[in-house]
Each structure stands twice: as C-alpha cells, then as structure tokens.
Amino acid sequence: MSLLSDTIAAVEPMDEAAAQAAARRLDSLTKPLGSLGHLEVVVRRYAAIRHDPAAESGSASILVFVADHGVAEEGVSAYPKEVTEQMLRNIARGGAAISVLARHYGHDLRVIDAGVAADTRGEDLPGVIYRRIGSGTRNFLREPAMTAAQAQSALEMGIATVDEAADGGVTMVGIGEMGIANSTSAAALLSAITGIDAGLMAGRGTGLDDAGVRRKVEVVRGALRRHHAVLHDPLRMLAALGGFEIAAMAGVCIGAAARRVAVVVDGFIATAAAAAADRILPGLAARLFFSHRSAEGGHRLALEHLRARPLLDLDLRLGEGTGAAIAISVIQAALAMFHRMATFAGAGVAEKL
Amino acid sequence: MSLLSDTIAAVEPMDEAAAQAAARRLDSLTKPLGSLGHLEVVVRRYAAIRHDPAAESGSASILVFVADHGVAEEGVSAYPKEVTEQMLRNIARGGAAISVLARHYGHDLRVIDAGVAADTRGEDLPGVIYRRIGSGTRNFLREPAMTAAQAQSALEMGIATVDEAADGGVTMVGIGEMGIANSTSAAALLSAITGIDAGLMAGRGTGLDDAGVRRKVEVVRGALRRHHAVLHDPLRMLAALGGFEIAAMAGVCIGAAARRVAVVVDGFIATAAAAAADRILPGLAARLFFSHRSAEGGHRLALEHLRARPLLDLDLRLGEGTGAAIAISVIQAALAMFHRMATFAGAGVAEKL
Numbered sequence: 001m002s003l004l005s006d007t008i009a010a011v012e013p014m015d016e017a018a019a020q021a022a023a024r025r026l027d028s029l030t031k032p033l034g035s036l037g038h039l040e041v042v043v044r045r046y047a048a049i050r051h052d053p054a055a056e057s058g059s060a061s062i063l064v065f066v067a068d069h070g071v072a073e074e075g076v077s078a079y080p081k082e083v084t085e086q087m088l089r090n091i092a093r094g095g096a097a098i099s100v101l102a103r104h105y106g107h108d109l110r111v112i113d114a115g116v117a118a119d120t121r122g123e124d125l126p127g128v129i130y131r132r133i134g135s136g137t138r139n140f141l142r143e144p145a146m147t148a149a150q151a152q153s154a155l156e157m158g159i160a161t162v163d164e165a166a167d168g169g170v171t172m173v174g175i176g177e178m179g180i181a182n183s184t185s186a187a188a189l190l191s192a193i194t195g196i197d198a199g200l201m202a203g204r205g206t207g208l209d210d211a212g213v214r215r216k217v218e219v220v221r222g223a224l225r226r227h228h229a230v231l232h233d234p235l236r237m238l239a240a241l242g243g244f245e246i247a248a249m250a251g252v253c254i255g256a257a258a259r260r261v262a263v264v265v266d267g268f269i270a271t272a273a274a275a276a277a278d279r280i281l282p283g284l285a286a287r288l289f290f291s292h293r294s295a296e297g298g299h300r301l302a303l304e305h306l307r308a309r310p311l312l313d314l315d316l317r318l319g320e321g322t323g324a325a326i327a328i329s330v331i332q333a334a335l336a337m338f339h340r341m342a343t344f345a346g347a348g349v350a351e352k353l
Numbered sequence: 354m355s356l357l358s359d360t361i362a363a364v365e366p367m368d369e370a371a372a373q374a375a376a377r378r379l380d381s382l383t384k385p386l387g388s389l390g391h392l393e394v395v396v397r398r399y400a401a402i403r404h405d406p407a408a409e410s411g412s413a414s415i416l417v418f419v420a421d422h423g424v425a426e427e428g429v430s431a432y433p434k435e436v437t438e439q440m441l442r443n444i445a446r447g448g449a450a451i452s453v454l455a456r457h458y459g460h461d462l463r464v465i466d467a468g469v470a471a472d473t474r475g476e477d478l479p480g481v482i483y484r485r486i487g488s489g490t491r492n493f494l495r496e497p498a499m500t501a502a503q504a505q506s507a508l509e510m511g512i513a514t515v516d517e518a519a520d521g522g523v524t525m526v527g528i529g530e531m532g533i534a535n536s537t538s539a540a541a542l543l544s545a546i547t548g549i550d551a552g553l554m555a556g557r558g559t560g561l562d563d564a565g566v567r568r569k570v571e572v573v574r575g576a577l578r579r580h581h582a583v584l585h586d587p588l589r590m591l592a593a594l595g596g597f598e599i600a601a602m603a604g605v606c607i608g609a610a611a612r613r614v615a616v617v618v619d620g621f622i623a624t625a626a627a628a629a630a631d632r633i634l635p636g637l638a639a640r641l642f643f644s645h646r647s648a649e650g651g652h653r654l655a656l657e658h659l660r661a662r663p664l665l666d667l668d669l670r671l672g673e674g675t676g677a678a679i680a681i682s683v684i685q686a687a688l689a690m691f692h693r694m695a696t697f698a699g700a701g702v703a704e705k706l
Binding site: 029031032035036077086090093094100103104105207295312313318319326329337341348349350352 | 685
C-alpha cells in the first residue's frame with residue numbers, strides 16, 4: 001500500500017442528501033426560485049463535496065506549485081527558463097499577481113517549490129515550502145519527464161499538502177502553478193487524455209508567435225509518438241508527459257476528494273492536472289470547480305471533455321492560481337447568500353403565485 | 354435649463370490618454386503581456402472614465418431603486434404586487450440577497466424608494482432613502498406609465514443620487530432594482546430601442562409559466578402599438594414604457610458620466626435603463642460596465658445591441674444589483690493587481706524573449 005492507493009481507497013461518493021437539503025434551503029430564501037442560477041449549482045455541489053447540508057465555509061487556501069520543465073530547451077516558451085525561479089521569488093516577496101490577489105481577498109497563500117531547476121533554499125524566501133521532487137523534469141520529447149517513482153512522489157506530495165491544509169481547517173483550496181514551458185506539458189497530457197490533436201490543444205501559452213506555436217505543436221506530437229505505448233496507463237502517462245507541479249496538483253485533487261475539501265481549478269495547466277487526476281480516479285472531475293475559461297484555445301476543448309462549466313470567462317491566461325483566487329471569492333459570496341439571506345416565512349414575503 | 358440638460362452638457366469625452374498610460378503600466382507588470390485578458394480592458398476603461406492614469410479606487414456603492422408598476426395588473430409577474438414593498442423592507446432589514454452581498458463585500462448600499470405603491474415612511478426602515486416620484490406608475494398597456502414631468506424628475510433624481518455618492522468619495526456605483534412587473538417595462542423599452550420583437554425580448558422574469566410569458570409578450574406588443582408615435586423620442590419613450598426606478602437608473606448612468614464615476618450595470622432591467630440612457634446620450638453605453646449576462650433570454654440580445662461584453666455569465670436573474678455587486682468585486686480585484694503588482698524591472702524578472 002502507499003499514500004496514493006490509501007487515499008484513493010478513502011474517497012467516498014459525494015453526499016447527494018446534503019445537496020438536496022441545500023437545495024431545499026435555497027428554495028426557501030427570499031429570491032425568485034432558482035434565480036441565483038449557476039451559483040445555486042455551486043452551493044449544492046459544495047454541500048455534496050463537504051458532506052455538509054449547511055455548506056459551512058471555512059478558510060480558503062491557494063496552493064501554488066512551482067517547477068521547471070526539461071522540454072523548455074525545445075524553445076516552446078515566450079519567456080526564458082530562468083523566469084520560473086525569478087517568479088518564485090516574486091510570488092514569495094508579494095509582487096506577483098497571485099500574491100496581490102491572495103492579500104486582497106484574505107486567502108491563505110502557500111507557495112510550494114515542487115522542483116525548480118535552481119535551488120533557492122539558501123535565500124530565505126518568505127513562506128516558500130520546499131518539497132522538491134527534483135531540479136526540473138527531463139525533456140519529454142526525448143525521454144520520460146519523470147521516473148515512475150518521481151511521479152508517485154509528486155502526486156503524494158500534493159496529497160500531503162492538501163491533508164495539511166484540511167488539518168488546519170481549510171475547506172476550499174485553489175490550485176495554481178508557475179513553470180516555464182508547462183503549457184507544453186499540459187497540452188501533451190490533454191491531447192493524450194482527450195484524443196484531440198496538438199494542433200488544437202497547444203496554444204500561445206505566455207505569448208508565443210506563430211513559429212513558436214508550430215514548434216510547440218510538433219514537440220507535443222513528437223512526444224505523443226515517443227510515449228505512445230504508455231499513454232493508456234494514467235500514472236505512466238503522467239510520468240512521461242507531466243511536470244512535478246502538474247502531478248502535485250493532480251494529487252491535491254485526489255487528496256481533497258478523500259478529505260471532503262472543495263478544489264477550485266485554475267486555468268489550462270491546472271485543468272490538465274485535474275484531467276490526469278480524473279484518469280487516475282474516474283469521475284473525479286465532477287467534484288471539482290473550474291474557475292475560468294482561459295484564453296488558451298485548448299482550454300475550452302478540455303473543459304468540454306470534462307463536462308465542466310467554468311465560473312468565469314475573462315480571457316485570463318496568467319496562471320499562478322489567479323483565476324482560482326477570483327472564483328473562490330465568487331463561491332464565498334454564493335455561500336454568504338446561502339447562509340445569511342432571510343426566508344420567505346421569516347421576512348414576511350409572499351411566495352410565487 | 355434643467356439638471357438633466359446641464360448634466361448632459363457637462364459630460365466630457367473619456368480620457369484616452371489615461372487609458373494609454375494605464376496600458377503601459379499593465380505591460381510593465383510581472384505577468385505575460387496581456388495575460389489578464391478582459392480585466393486589462395476593464396482597468397484601461399476605468400482609467401479613461403475616471404480621467405485617472407493611476408486608476409485609483411475609491412469606495413463603491415450599490416444603488417438599489419425600488420418602485421411599483423401599473424402594468425402588474427395585467428398579470429405579467431409570477432409574484433404578487435405586494436412583494437415590491439415586502440422586498441423593500443427585506444432589503445432594508447438585511448435579509449435580501451443584495452443586503453448580504455453588500456455586507457459581505459463591504460460595499461456601501463443605498464436603497465431608494467423611487468415610487469413604491471405603499472408608502473412605508475412611517476415604518477422607520479433602516480437606511481431607506483425616500484425619493485418617491487409617485488405611488489407606482491400607470492398601466493402602460495392603457496396609457497403612458499409616467500407623465501413627461503415624472504420621467505424627467507426620475508432621471509434627475511438618479512443624477513442627484515450619483516452626485517451625492519461622488520461628493521462622498523464614491524468612484525464606482527452598481528445600479529440595481531426591485532419592482533414587481535419591471536421586466537415587462539424593461540422588455541418594452543428594449544424592444545422599442547433595439548427593434549427586436551417582444552417574443553424574443555420578453556422572458557420568464559421571476560418565473561412565469563408559458564401562458565404567463567405569452568400574456569407578457571402580448572402586453573409588450575400592445576404597448577408598443579399604443580405608444581408607437583412617441584418611441585422615436587427618448588424621453589417620451591421612457592415616460593411611456595418605463596418605470597420610476599428604470600428612469601432613475603438611466604439618470605445615474607448620465608450623471609455618472611458627468612462626474613467621472615464608473616457605473617456597473619446589473620441585469621436585464623438595469624440594462625434597459627442603460628439602453629434608454631444611451632438613447633438620451635448616444636455613445637454612453639461604451640462608458641458602462643455590464644456585470645453579467647442574465648438568464649433572461651432577451652438580455653443577450655440587448656447586450657449585443659449595446660456591443661457590451663459582460664464580466665460574468667452565471668445565469669443570475671435575481672436583480673437587486675446582485676450581479677453588479679459581484680462584478681464590482683472583480684473590478685476591484687483587477688485594480689488591486691494594477692496598483693500593487695511588481696514591475697519586471699523592480700522584481701528582476703526577465704521579459705519576453
């Protein structure tokens with residue numbers, strides 16, 4: 001047995017009775033029946049995930065996993081590889097978009113070095129948690145990105161990270177990432193999972209030009225050919241094409257299901273992690289909240305494959321958990337209405353004719 | 354001269370130089386160029402509206418206008434007419450959705466009785482501002498809803514309300530409403546403005562059944578026939594088909610343009626007010642933020658007519674300014690990132706290759 005297999009075994013079905021109880025309360029509140037639209041779906045699902053008809057909201061935490069990718073050497077990113085470590089510092093020091101959003105909303109922010117090429121442990125970066133699986137993955141165009149042991153370690157690191165959060169009273173986590181070239185890894189995983197060609201799944205990422213996108217598409221196609229024999233096996237697929245931060249986010253999705261923690265998936269790369277987790281634990285995607293539809297073209301296709309309706313559609317393509325941070329605030333607003341609105345009976349308001 | 358004509362005369366063009374300065378700062382921040390997507394459009398437009406390249410954010414206020422509608426006697430709402438006054442009380446006492454959201458977000462909430470049938474001035478309702486244009490409008494299927502003087506008073510009341518908010522340091526207002534049967538008034542106005550048939554513009558409102566929708570469509574068509582001769586004149590159109598709260602919201606849109614206050618339009622009914630204001634002051638819609646695409650079918654068509662991209666798409670159809678309250682929080686998050694993120698130079702992060 002392993003933490004991964006134990007965790008999978010501990011996952012129970014969602015609590016449909018809790019969702020139904022929440023639905024009854026929603027219908028008693030002073031608003032036209034069903035008029036909170038998709039936010040009513042969100043409240044019911046939160047109750048089902050949490051096994052809690054009262055849908056109580058604890059604290060929310062944004063988990064940002066940072067790692068490097070060997071495939072960056074194929075020239076698949078608009079930014080140099082060093083930006084991964086530079087942005088790790090920037091997030092830790094409060095200057096990145098997610099740093100600002102987490103402070104703005106009062107979300108707890110945990111930044112995890114899952115395997116950045118440069119080791120910054122001597123730099124005393126505030127709040128960074130070091131759970132390095134390695135110093136960047138290998139170039140998956142030429143060999144598997146990770147060993148099977150590394151992939152399992154990264155998954156279990158994600159499980160341990162959400163376990164800690166749950167132990168501290170966190171009821172909802174956002175998952176986000178930073179890692180130069182990781183949209184190439186995400187595109188490869190999502191092409192493998194959905195069967196959709198890389199020409200539709202690989203996009204501009206952080207801002208590739210047309211020639212860069214063509215190169216990226218060829219890299220993904222080449223990688224899928226190279227690793228074709230293992231793509232039927234979710235763990236070996238993840239090892240071949242994934243990244244440390246992607247595997248860790250997949251682990252969070254699995255661990256959260258076992259701990260009844262709500263997960264809010266950020267953008268394209270976090271969605272690849274969610275899709276990989278859904279391959280490992282089929283049906284898992286139905287338990288996740290998808291925060292937004294990103295400007296990365298393949299994201300729409302990936303969300304459709306997962307039958308996911310995102311909360312926001314703002315053409316974001318920043319990553320870091322920024323979309324998740326905003327979406328969590330929308331979910332918290334929905335829960336606030338659920339908890340605090342008056343009922344028809346209590347407020348003396350007439351019901352529907 | 355009048356407050357209305359003075360206000361219209363005081364409106365200056367938006368400040369495109371401020372928008373360009375904001376765009377330059379956006380491009381200097383540590384994120385892939387353009388990666389905040391639509392939120393970058395929002396920040397630039399906010400700077401242009403405010404004539405402020407720094408896009409500083411003051412406080413936000415939700416203005417909820419409440420009024421009754423004579424056309425309710427045609428059986429066009431799923432709820433009895435008394436719900437308008439009951440919900441006025443509920444909003445004031447903190448039990449309505451908008452009451453909860455305003456507290457949750459820390460938005461200032463101003464509830465204005467613009468002409469509820471029942472006069473609640475003796476009830477000591479906390480925080481309600483009484484600016485009653487009348488005790489409900491007349492039934493516009495049979496006669497104009499308002500006199501020309503009432504329509505002008507309601508518009509000017511909206512202007513005065515946003516003037517007061519601006520004087521108090523408010524830089525962004527959300528406009529919302531409550532008023533049984535007001536989606537019939539909104540559908541009539543939007544049919545008149547867009548030329549789109551009532552069969553597409555009039556929807557279920559708070560939850561009409563199929564027979565109710567057919568009745569509502571016939572009421573709108575009948576009203577457009579009755580008032581056909583005045584529909585070319587924006588003020589007479591508003592008087593014929595509008596409501597006190599709708600005219601007041603149109604006044605807020607006009608007054609806000611003169612005072613450089615950002616307006617966040619709520620749902621279908623507030624959009625009808627915005628469209629009416631855009632008829633009075635052509636081009637005004639380009640200065641407004643539209644908070645969400647509501648589940649009311651005609652709303653999509655109205656937004657397309659106004660070339661508006663809403664911030665959210667959550668199938669809300671509650672009104673009261675609820676969508677505006679959520680959208681304001683998203684705009685505030687965008688402004689926080691704009692103000693507080695590090696620059697590439699400041700954080701030592703490499704720029705695009």
